[in-house]
Amino acid sequence: MNDASARHHAERTGIWFVGARGSVATTATVGLAAIAGAQAPPTGCVTAREPFASAGLPEFADLVVGGHDISAVTMTKRAEHLVESGMIAPRLLAATHDAVERADAEVRPGYAPDHEEGSSQQQVAERLAADITSFQERHGLARVVVVDLSSTEPPVTPVPEHEDPAALLTALADPGRAVLPASSVSAYAAVLAGAAYASFTPSAGMGLPALTALARDRGIPVAGQDGKTGQTWLRTVLAPAFAARGLKVLSWSGTNLLGGGDGATLADPDAVRSKLATKTRGLTALTGSDTTPLHIDNVPDLGDVKVAWDHVHVEGFLGSRITLQTTWSAHDSMLAAPLVLDLARLLAFAHGAGVSGPVPELGFFFKDPWGSDVHDAAAQAVALESWVQRVAAQARP
Amino acid sequence: MNDASARHHAERTGIWFVGARGSVATTATVGLAAIAGAQAPPTGCVTAREPFASAGLPEFADLVVGGHDISAVTMTKRAEHLVESGMIAPRLLAATHDAVERADAEVRPGYAPDHEEGSSQQQVAERLAADITSFQERHGLARVVVVDLSSTEPPVTPVPEHEDPAALLTALADPGRAVLPASSVSAYAAVLAGAAYASFTPSAGMGLPALTALARDRGIPVAGQDGKTGQTWLRTVLAPAFAARGLKVLSWSGTNLLGGGDGATLADPDAVRSKLATKTRGLTALTGSDTTPLHIDNVPDLGDVKVAWDHVHVEGFLGSRITLQTTWSAHDSMLAAPLVLDLARLLAFAHGAGVSGPVPELGFFFKDPWGSDVHDAAAQAVALESWVQRVAAQARP
Amino acid sequence: MNDASARHHAERTGIWFVGARGSVATTATVGLAAIAGAQAPPTGCVTAREPFASAGLPEFADLVVGGHDISAVTMTKRAEHLVESGMIAPRLLAATHDAVERADAEVRPGYAPDHEEGSSQQQVAERLAADITSFQERHGLARVVVVDLSSTEPPVTPVPEHEDPAALLTALADPGRAVLPASSVSAYAAVLAGAAYASFTPSAGMGLPALTALARDRGIPVAGQDGKTGQTWLRTVLAPAFAARGLKVLSWSGTNLLGGGDGATLADPDAVRSKLATKTRGLTALTGSDTTPLHIDNVPDLGDVKVAWDHVHVEGFLGSRITLQTTWSAHDSMLAAPLVLDLARLLAFAHGAGVSGPVPELGFFFKDPWGSDVHDAAAQAVALESWVQRVAAQARP
Amino acid sequence: MNDASARHHAERTGIWFVGARGSVATTATVGLAAIAGAQAPPTGCVTAREPFASAGLPEFADLVVGGHDISAVTMTKRAEHLVESGMIAPRLLAATHDAVERADAEVRPGYAPDHEEGSSQQQVAERLAADITSFQERHGLARVVVVDLSSTEPPVTPVPEHEDPAALLTALADPGRAVLPASSVSAYAAVLAGAAYASFTPSAGMGLPALTALARDRGIPVAGQDGKTGQTWLRTVLAPAFAARGLKVLSWSGTNLLGGGDGATLADPDAVRSKLATKTRGLTALTGSDTTPLHIDNVPDLGDVKVAWDHVHVEGFLGSRITLQTTWSAHDSMLAAPLVLDLARLLAFAHGAGVSGPVPELGFFFKDPWGSDVHDAAAQAVALESWVQRVAAQARP
Ligand SMILES: NC(=O)c1ccc[n+]([C@@H]2O[C@H](COP(=O)([O-])OP(=O)(O)OC[C@H]3O[C@@H](n4cnc5c(N)ncnc54)[C@H](O)[C@@H]3O)[C@@H](O)[C@H]2O)c1
Ligand SMILES: NC(=O)c1ccc[n+]([C@@H]2O[C@H](COP(=O)([O-])OP(=O)(O)OC[C@H]3O[C@@H](n4cnc5c(N)ncnc54)[C@H](O)[C@@H]3O)[C@@H](O)[C@H]2O)c1
Ligand SMILES: NC(=O)c1ccc[n+]([C@@H]2O[C@H](COP(=O)([O-])OP(=O)(O)OC[C@H]3O[C@@H](n4cnc5c(N)ncnc54)[C@H](O)[C@@H]3O)[C@@H](O)[C@H]2O)c1
Ligand SMILES: NC(=O)c1ccc[n+]([C@@H]2O[C@H](COP(=O)([O-])OP(=O)(O)OC[C@H]3O[C@@H](n4cnc5c(N)ncnc54)[C@H](O)[C@@H]3O)[C@@H](O)[C@H]2O)c1
Ligand code: NA
Ligand code: NA
Known part of the structure; x- marks a missing residue:
């Protein structure tokens, strides 16, 4: 030392x-x-x-x-x-x-x-x-x-x-x-x-x-x-990787399911607006795509587990299409x-x-x-x- | 210029x-x-x-x-x-x-x-x-x-x-x-x-x-x-990201489905050995985990589309568990x-x-x-x- | 004949x-x-x-x-x-x-x-x-x-x-x-x-x-x-099967992504209300669960392809948990x-x-x-x- | 009574x-x-x-x-x-x-x-x-x-x-x-x-x-x-439903990950043969398709949790294609x-x-x-x- x-x-x-x-x-x-x-x-x-x-x-x-x-x-x-x-x-x-x-x-x-x-x-x-x-x-x-x-x-x-x-x-x-x-x-x-x-x-x-x-x-x-702990972190890992490959993200759609204290708070449409804003800002910056529907649902039976599904639709060589889906499951805290x-x-x-x-x-x-x-x-x-x-x-x- | x-x-x-x-x-x-x-x-x-x-x-x-x-x-x-x-x-x-x-x-x-x-x-x-x-x-x-x-x-x-x-x-x-x-x-x-x-x-x-x-x-x-075009590329994007977060990969399991010429070639157990070797080498290096079961299946009806599913099991804070699943679908060529x-x-x-x-x-x-x-x-x-x-x-x- | x-x-x-x-x-x-x-x-x-x-x-x-x-x-x-x-x-x-x-x-x-x-x-x-x-x-x-x-x-x-x-x-x-x-x-x-x-x-x-x-x-x-063509059909196949096994659905969460004419129509929050109502009615009847968040997103780049993700959280023997996720992809028409x-x-x-x-x-x-x-x-x-x-x-x- | x-x-x-x-x-x-x-x-x-x-x-x-x-x-x-x-x-x-x-x-x-x-x-x-x-x-x-x-x-x-x-x-x-x-x-x-x-x-x-x-x-x-408890049960729920719709299963590919005692037993290629045989018999009977690659992997870190992924490729109207993926996760016992x-x-x-x-x-x-x-x-x-x-x-x- x-x-x-x-x-x-x-x-x-x-x-x-x-x-x-x-x-x-x-x-x-x-x-x-x-x-x-x-x-x-x-x-x-x-x-x-x-x-x-x-x-x-x-x-x-x-x-x-x-x-x-x-x-x-x-x-x-x-x-x-x-x-x-x-x-x-x-x-x-x-x-x-x-x-x-x-x-x-x-x-x-x-x-x-x-x-x-x-x-x-x-x-x-x-x-x-x-x-x-x-x-x-x-x-x-x-x-x-x-x-x-x-x-x-x-x-x-x-x-x-x-x-x-x-x-x-x-x-x-x-x-x-x-x-x-x-x-x-x-x-x-x-x-x-x-x-x-x-x-x-x-x-x-x-x-x-x-x-x-x-x-x-x-x-x-x-x-x-x-x-930046779960789904958003994952997105900021993946989106630059697509860009480095010259691949073009067309849409990035996501859903979050969570219970617990945060789930209950975010069930309030007012509170969730703050969250949705910070979650998509980075993604739009990284991909240039505006098609980024995102939902956060309060699913009390999941407790503190957050499950997030993302569907990424990407354009590749000669207009071909790539899809990547991710499912993330973790105790948020x-x-x-x-x-x-x-x-x-x-x-x-x-x-x-x-x-x-x-x-x-x-x-x-x-x-x-x-x-x-x-x-x-x-x-x-x-x-x-x-x-x-x-x-x-x-x-x- | x-x-x-x-x-x-x-x-x-x-x-x-x-x-x-x-x-x-x-x-x-x-x-x-x-x-x-x-x-x-x-x-x-x-x-x-x-x-x-x-x-x-x-x-x-x-x-x-x-x-x-x-x-x-x-x-x-x-x-x-x-x-x-x-x-x-x-x-x-x-x-x-x-x-x-x-x-x-x-x-x-x-x-x-x-x-x-x-x-x-x-x-x-x-x-x-x-x-x-x-x-x-x-x-x-x-x-x-x-x-x-x-x-x-x-x-x-x-x-x-x-x-x-x-x-x-x-x-x-x-x-x-x-x-x-x-x-x-x-x-x-x-x-x-x-x-x-x-x-x-x-x-x-x-x-x-x-x-x-x-x-x-x-x-x-x-x-x-x-x-390094699809599933393996994705793995080498994700694995270092887990490491940067101090998260520990316990196992990384994968399956590939594909048809086309490459699917038929890789249906031969001899040929597929070359492929499986290069596919897991990097992953083991990046994660330190030896539990990396991987399969390549010939599914003729998929044609040139390759579908790959990965299941990543990760240890986080205080022994908690994280799972990430990815499904990738693209025309391989x-x-x-x-x-x-x-x-x-x-x-x-x-x-x-x-x-x-x-x-x-x-x-x-x-x-x-x-x-x-x-x-x-x-x-x-x-x-x-x-x-x-x-x-x-x-x-x- | x-x-x-x-x-x-x-x-x-x-x-x-x-x-x-x-x-x-x-x-x-x-x-x-x-x-x-x-x-x-x-x-x-x-x-x-x-x-x-x-x-x-x-x-x-x-x-x-x-x-x-x-x-x-x-x-x-x-x-x-x-x-x-x-x-x-x-x-x-x-x-x-x-x-x-x-x-x-x-x-x-x-x-x-x-x-x-x-x-x-x-x-x-x-x-x-x-x-x-x-x-x-x-x-x-x-x-x-x-x-x-x-x-x-x-x-x-x-x-x-x-x-x-x-x-x-x-x-x-x-x-x-x-x-x-x-x-x-x-x-x-x-x-x-x-x-x-x-x-x-x-x-x-x-x-x-x-x-x-x-x-x-x-x-x-x-x-x-x-x-009843896609996701809802799938739900009415699966939900009775859980019931026949004595398993208890806690929540059934879903997301639909689609483009095409129907995607554009359903982007209208008024029109989508009719659809969401018929889609969850059957599910609640079949499972007894009220936790059924559901979204329909207009993702124009998908064209007529509808992609639907469902996350089903189920209680089994001795309070244990089962999760089933389905991803469905098809041309809706x-x-x-x-x-x-x-x-x-x-x-x-x-x-x-x-x-x-x-x-x-x-x-x-x-x-x-x-x-x-x-x-x-x-x-x-x-x-x-x-x-x-x-x-x-x-x-x- | x-x-x-x-x-x-x-x-x-x-x-x-x-x-x-x-x-x-x-x-x-x-x-x-x-x-x-x-x-x-x-x-x-x-x-x-x-x-x-x-x-x-x-x-x-x-x-x-x-x-x-x-x-x-x-x-x-x-x-x-x-x-x-x-x-x-x-x-x-x-x-x-x-x-x-x-x-x-x-x-x-x-x-x-x-x-x-x-x-x-x-x-x-x-x-x-x-x-x-x-x-x-x-x-x-x-x-x-x-x-x-x-x-x-x-x-x-x-x-x-x-x-x-x-x-x-x-x-x-x-x-x-x-x-x-x-x-x-x-x-x-x-x-x-x-x-x-x-x-x-x-x-x-x-x-x-x-x-x-x-x-x-x-x-x-x-x-x-x-x-018939998990993945196979799910398959025998889904396959007849496709048949009732007149839809034709082209291939049904699956992977099972599990640890625990059964995982260790099935890591033995001899023992697993019995299991794989009973698992695909019903599926072939129900779908008429022979393309049913299936794997069971021993992933010790999963313990008694069994995770199963299925990819179903289906032919629909006018030769169109439908894919259904299911991910099942449960304590097998x-x-x-x-x-x-x-x-x-x-x-x-x-x-x-x-x-x-x-x-x-x-x-x-x-x-x-x-x-x-x-x-x-x-x-x-x-x-x-x-x-x-x-x-x-x-x-x-
Ligand atoms: N992965 C994650 O868990 C994650 C990621 C990003 C951001 N966050 C944010 O971290 C915060 C905490 O999450 P959590 O799951 O612990 O939520 P929580 O609901 O369990 O805890 C919030 C705590 O804040 C207290 N509180 C409320 N208003 C207060 C005030 N005015 N002054 C002092 N305390 C007050 C509440 O009483 C409660 O104890 C949330 O805002 C959440 O959005 C969490
Ligand atoms: N994403 C990808 O497509 C990808 C990624 C990594 C590696 N690869 C590798 O690229 C190679 C080509 O893949 P593909 O899908 O085009 O396969 P393919 O089967 O369509 O084409 C292979 C071609 O090689 C020819 N060939 C065979 N032996 C030859 C020889 N001795 N001399 C000259 N030509 C010979 C064949 O006749 C055929 O035309 C494969 O080895 C594959 O593993 C492909
Ligand atoms: N899998 C499926 O595709 C599916 C499943 C269930 C229900 N539906 C329903 O079927 C309907 C048709 O779906 P679509 O994808 O063909 O939609 P679409 O938007 O392609 O077609 C709707 C047609 O209706 C016409 N139209 C609108 N108002 C009309 C009126 N007043 N009189 C006569 N024609 C009128 C439009 O001009 C258009 O040609 C939708 O209501 C949809 O919700 C479709
Ligand atoms: N969902 C499920 O768990 C499921 C589904 C279908 C079939 N099965 C089958 O049920 C069986 C039990 O599964 P498990 O997870 O409890 O396995 P396990 O390995 O935990 O238990 C098997 C037990 O059998 C004992 N045993 C071995 N040989 C014996 C013998 N000759 N006589 C008496 N006992 C003997 C072992 O000592 C052990 O205690 C397995 O064959 C498994 O394939 C399980
Ligand atoms: Na009725
Ligand atoms: Na029999």
Whole structure:
């Protein structure tokens, strides 16, 4: 181990989940404890292999979990439910039970707009930021990374304040206005607390230009948006491969079936609009085709399993036709959780190295990458590796 | 157009198909004529887009077709059959009929081992080489690229002469011995004729070490082996993507259904062994998994359509399981033909630039790339682009 | 051949297509001519095998085609388009060209509500009925069967006149009212002309109770509704099989991709509502599950090919889970056309035997069978065979 | 409840599993205990619904389990293994633990040919029969049904004694000969013990003509062979449906992936031959097509999950093509176990009613039905229901 990683090793890092009691956050918490305790290998974590493994990222064992949620169902209860549904192995929860209880003890009430009458959003954000700062101080953490894992919100109606930091700050101070959706109030709290930030959801979060500017001013690295975990990831693997062969995608049709918490949320036609938008944006960019019908159906009996079918119709040589169909089946939260741990490690690393504002090289993790137009998963993997090596090299004396 | 490409433009290049009356060669010939005549766009050709398009490769319109075959069924008849089976559009054959007839007029009898009693393989190879040289001279071609598209042969039994050029030359001169399989006699003929060479089949061809050495000595570029067109290509797109995510492939099971000439050939358990070997080699290298059952079934009613089903079983976070199934359906020859044209253009370009011996950067096109251990399709695409840009830059004054 | 069938043989029967220039009607017309002319076997026709073949149905060669349409694009043009799209073999259209032209010469202007200002619907229906009667007389037909193959209409808004024959007749006479959708005006015209009638579409047609009553009074047999040709047929094959095994369907999710005329029509959210309703009704009846999300997407590049994916999630022994996925791909009109010919033959047979009103035993052909609650395809096949044998036995002296 | 069922209710019935410690037998034993104890509904049991439920079959709670096996791994251990692999829910094993232990206490050593040097097969069969008789007497059982659930054997080499009961008995008495495979020695033991018998495997079992004759003489009902549980069942649902539509199957290609004990057994090319034979026989009978390539691959990481892919290529109207693909995924033993319980109940019922010899109406349960050529699953379901109603009606006073 070189000096740089030794120095990092000594430091402890906080992960602050917005939506800490949800399926993904709970799975990440169980998994982190299992990996740190050597009860499970870090399969599915990008950062477990080279060049990440020796770049000086914080160790899994040095990560401490806390967060906000608006639900009273504890992480432990949620984890038990995930065991019953067959997603998490019973022995793993047994082995990590205490760590999960400790994490849940660090969960504070989140921002539920309907219950915060009377306060300005500035006051709410300060309360949330104070939770983060207190967490950091009590645990002696070098830094905290906030990861938004809360329920997907409907698309936000744009107002001028979303573009202009000064106007935004004025509006935030007005107790009569609620200029930001909840996800963006949480993002603003991260800015106030000086915490790095990742948006794993399609909600507005830190993505509003005024907030991105504030983050850059405050010197924190941010990354988003909407975790690219299953079907969309597969599409951004396949679509560039067709292009490299000179083959022309005519249509790319898809259906998603899922149950669980996310399935229920996305059964709401409003919420699903955010998701469908981020899911097709990349595909259209990669293929040039506009025929991309896509559905997300709530199928409660599937539980947390997501099944996705894609039908790709391609034109080949001399007008001949190729069809590719893919069927993908996976526990959605099991795909997301290791990437969430990767993001926490990488953003802590970036923060330590003084990186500020959107990090385009983290586009690998997102359906709708901030600061980048690259959707090609293989190109993103190369860019991510180069970036880590570059930053690690600069960090070394 | 820059000077380099202008210079190339003036030159005409020959493509010499071994197996010229087969499905792939016939489709390539129809397609070349249709592209050259602007009746079809070059969809499916890698070299039609940048950085290839402006690198100074020979133009489609400057390619001239000839070849060897042991069948008396003409390319025109074969093309008509492909029209009837629904693979080629009637209007395209109508538009290219004369060009196909011209190409077939350049087809000479190939080497059918059972009918060449009395001659040494040296004599046979010289006859084949003379056919190529005569073709080159009659058409005033700057160079010829030989592409092996003949029926897949069973795996060859190794003998010491395959490793040792001097010993090989001695054995070739002996009329009592048949030390090489037919595909390798054709490859040796390419060496004698000073023609660049590509092996699109899993047969031995130029792949025997003694022949590769002779090709390098003669200063010709060679590339192989076994065209990576459908299911295997898809696997080398997907497998590295799983690896980049830190996901662990447990098993990768596959089935291929196909009819047509290739289906009938591969119904022979001997011939299919060559194919199954090249198809799984890359996969095992990419995934580390040995559980890769694979079948190729002859289903005559499918004609030239190949249907391939893959079932991939993957371990994810905390021991969870992911399954991906893919079903691929395409006219096999329509996938192969444009890549054959690409190889002809790229090897002519390499030959013009003085490249000699196996070209590892052409690994993109092959299941079992000569001179390279890289199977990752995205990495191969990047390597191919860089190589073309590098060679083109050197070629410019 | 027995006496009964000999008698029928002598008679000629008319098929009158509403939507005669559409894809299904044109395909049925080409196919009928090809079968009658022995250029194609009657593959896909239920009535070509026993016990139907010897029951005394009218022969294919004794069927004469005419119809209504509101489009000016002739059947010949439509057929040429279907040849170009790869659906119909060129040699078949060549062989049937004259027959198709003859049929198109029997096509009369249909009822386009927007262009019939001033007339009462009674007057329109009389005009349509006169077209049918004239067709019957000019060709000396024993009887005519009207088959509705026109574009799917949006669901109809119910009014009291739809339930009450007397009230309906009064409303029809009022030039200021348009109490019926176009499909039901055509159905009423069949009643006026004394023609048997089948509704192959989900449109209201003869399905309104007042019209069904009029048909019964007039002594004509009627059958409907919405042809059960592909995915829905498959579902009614599979769902009863699960039930027979004591297995419990939890959810049945489906997606349809199609282009062509029907794809464009169903891209209209109003029209698709009729279709989605008939498609899920049977499934819910057969499985008891309400989780049956279903989509129909317009994917123009697929042309007349319909691709349907179903995901069935089933509970088995001790709470274990079974999944069945099906992918179906077929030219939709090629599935429908032979069944349309079957219906014409069977309804002519029924008419000859004096059957009147809805024929529940023809439920085999429909997504939403009139006069029956049976959706099980195997049970419907048995019922159909028994019915034909029973009626044929009665017909014999 | 009527008198007949009341009378049966009083009686207790034995199930004697050959291969009692295997996956299917263990699952059936756990499930029987769970159903009898009302911890699970009888989902997947055909006999749980009408007309079976009220026909007077023995109740689940009146069935007692014993059997033969050659393995020392107890049913309890096997069940624990099935819990760990995720197939059986932990709570179900907890609830049935004692019942499983009781059943395992009734397991006696089976016939392992390699360890029975010196004895004649007659002596072995008498020992096995004595185990069954003792079981029946100790538990006061009205009757016993033997179900062969042991590992699949390679196809047997035919000898004249297999056809001729007298010659067979002579050969059995000869200690120097082993004229029967193990499965048939077990079947002969059932004859000696006067027990009804079902062959759930493709092994010879009672299927040899000489044994079938002995069974008929002894007055016991027998049924076989090779449980029709998953892919084959699906095929016999679908193939008749295509036929009823007049559609012509051109080819039906299939692949099975499975791990578990059966996967390992079938990895042996000899054993798999028995299986492949029974699997395609019915399909060829139903479709008339000979192009039915089929593979069974051992994929250990799938455990007891069987994944089966089928590709059906069908000719429709005017030579058009239809493709249907099915992917089936299920825990194989969970499909088999409820049918095994059904067979035990139905054969006990048949035995009580004096039925003797092969029962063709039980063909519903088998890939290769004894005494019947019917493979159509829907027709078999109808025949089964009628038979039960008929026998039940005769049984009533
Ligand atoms: N593969 C994946 O799982 C995946 C991929 C991409 C994006 N996502 C996104 O990740 C998010 C989490 O998914 P999940 O399956 O864990 O969902 P979930 O419904 O299980 O959890 C969401 C949690 O957020 C909490 N929450 C809601 N509003 C909040 C607020 N204002 N403040 C704090 N907490 C709040 C909820 O109480 C709940 O505990 C979703 O937005 C989902 O779309 C998931
Ligand atoms: N997608 C693809 O189509 C694909 C992909 C990879 C490799 N390939 C390989 O390409 C080759 C051609 O495939 P195809 O579908 O055109 O097969 P094909 O059977 O249609 O054609 C093979 C031709 O080779 C000729 N031939 C046989 N022996 C010869 C000899 N000794 N000398 C000269 N000609 C000879 C035959 O007469 C025939 O015309 C096969 O080896 C196949 O495995 C094809
Ligand atoms: N497998 C199948 O193809 C299938 C299955 C079930 C139902 N259907 C139904 O069959 C119908 C025909 O399908 P298609 O693919 O041939 O559609 P299409 O769009 O090709 O043809 C419909 C025809 O109806 C004509 N039309 C429209 N309104 C009319 C009117 N008022 N009077 C007379 N003609 C009129 C149109 O001009 C057109 O020629 C559709 O309603 C479809 O939903 C088809
Ligand atoms: N869906 C299904 O599971 C299914 C369907 C059809 C047929 N089958 C057949 O059912 C049988 C059981 O399947 P399984 O998955 O339980 O297999 P398994 O390998 O788990 O069990 C077989 C058992 O038979 C025992 N055995 C072997 N030889 C014996 C002998 N001579 N006497 C007594 N016991 C013996 C073994 O020790 C083992 O315990 C197999 O033949 C299989 O092909 C299963
Ligand atoms: Na009905
Ligand atoms: Na039989």
